[in-house]
Amino acid sequence: MQNKASRSKGLWIGIIVVVIAVIAVVLLHNNGKSSGSSSKVQTIKVGSGNDAQPFAYLDKSGKPVGMDIALIQAIDKKLPQYKFKLTLSDFPTLITNLKSGKTTMAMEQIEQNTERKQDFKFGSVGYTVWDTLLATKKSTGVLNSFADAKGKKLYVTNSTNQATLTDAYLKKNANAYSVVRGTYTMEQIAQGINSNQFNVYPAPKYSIDLLNRQFKTNLVYGKAVNHSNAYPMFNKKADPKLVKAVNKAMEELKKDGTIKKLSNKWLKGDYVPKD
Structure with a gap:
């Protein structure tokens, strides 16, 4: 049977264990909270x-x-x-x-x-790669510059870099060519070229390859008129x-x-x- 001193000592040990456990829980909670706030998405x-x-x-x-x-x-x-x-x-x-x-x-x-x-x-x-090329039908001829497009009709999609380039040349060379503007799909662009609604399409090689592959347009092009990505x-x-x-x-x-x-x-x- 334990005496009074032993019981008292055991009680204190129990209290100390409980306090340590509580402190550990609080620290873990705070650490978790801190970690969550620092990794906020x-x-x-x-x-x-x-x-x-x-x-x-x-x-x-x-x-x-x-x-x-x-x-x-x-x-x-x-x-x-x-x-x-x-x-x-x-x-x-x-x-x-x-x-x-x-x-x-x-x-x-x-x-x-x-x-x-x-x-x-x-x-x-x-x-x-978005180097701009001037795509045309073979019958129109190969174009290596906007100057080569004199007297022709170009199609450009609104707000694109190709539209900016086309307008920049026109600003310095008024009435060099006419422009059709819109937000055409690739199919509509192919139809526009085939129907002679326009005969020049400023575009990257990818777009020209796509038109030739999917719509058999047989477009050709010369040197890039602008280098871009x-x-x-x-x-x-x-x-x-x-x-x-x-x-x-x-x-x-x-x-x-x-x-x-x-x-x-x-x-x-x-x-x-x-x-």
């Missing part, structure tokens, strides 16, 4: 297309698909500190949304030009940490061959810049 609204095959569009079930959509998802996967939320629209609205701050980042084969550099930030890693584009006020993180993710995806795989899958060829 930031939602980033990313603009892309809803009807721009094969770059960014909705499939038959309404699911966003395409090369740019897949690349956005690949970047998002590499950046656990961010959660990308898609905002899909036509191209002119994509530009407007980014400029107004409704979105923070945009990807839909966007090229750099002087005007855009004034209004937006660009990523540093290009992912699709597609880049991620950001709102002017975008956090530099976000831009830096996206650049790093893009570098890794280019180095490990992911972007090339996406190009081959969606564009049916390797259109990734070599630099």
Whole structure:
């Protein structure tokens, strides 16, 4: 049978054990809370297309698909500190949304030009070659410059770099050629060329290859009138940490061959810049 001193000693040991256990629970709770707050995920609204095959569009079930959509998802996967939320629209609205701050980042084969550099930030890693070529039917002849297009009719998609280039030449050379403007699908562009609605289509090699492959247009082209690549584009006020993180993710995806795989899958060829 324990004496009074032994019982008292045991009681104190029990109290000490309970206190230590309580302190441990409190510390674990606080550490967990601190960890959760430091790893808070930031939602980033990313603009892309809803009807721009094969770059960014909705499939038959309404699911966003395409090369740019897949690349956005690949970047998002590499950046656990961010959660990308898609905002899909036509191209002119994509530009407007980014400029107004409704979105923070945009990807839909966007090229750099002087005007855009004034209004937006660009990523540093290009992912699709967009050198502009002047596509024509063989009967029209091969064009190597906008000067060669004198007296002809060009088609350009609204708000694209090709529209900017076409208008820049016209500004210095009024009435050099006429221009049809719109947001035509590739099928409509093929129809427009075949029906002589217009006879020159300023476009990258990919688009010309697509028209020739899918619609048998047999277009030809000469030298590039402008050298360019597609880049991620950001709102002017975008956090530099976000831009830096996206650049790093893009570098890794280019180095490990992911972007090339996406190009081959969606564009049916390797259109990734070599630099």
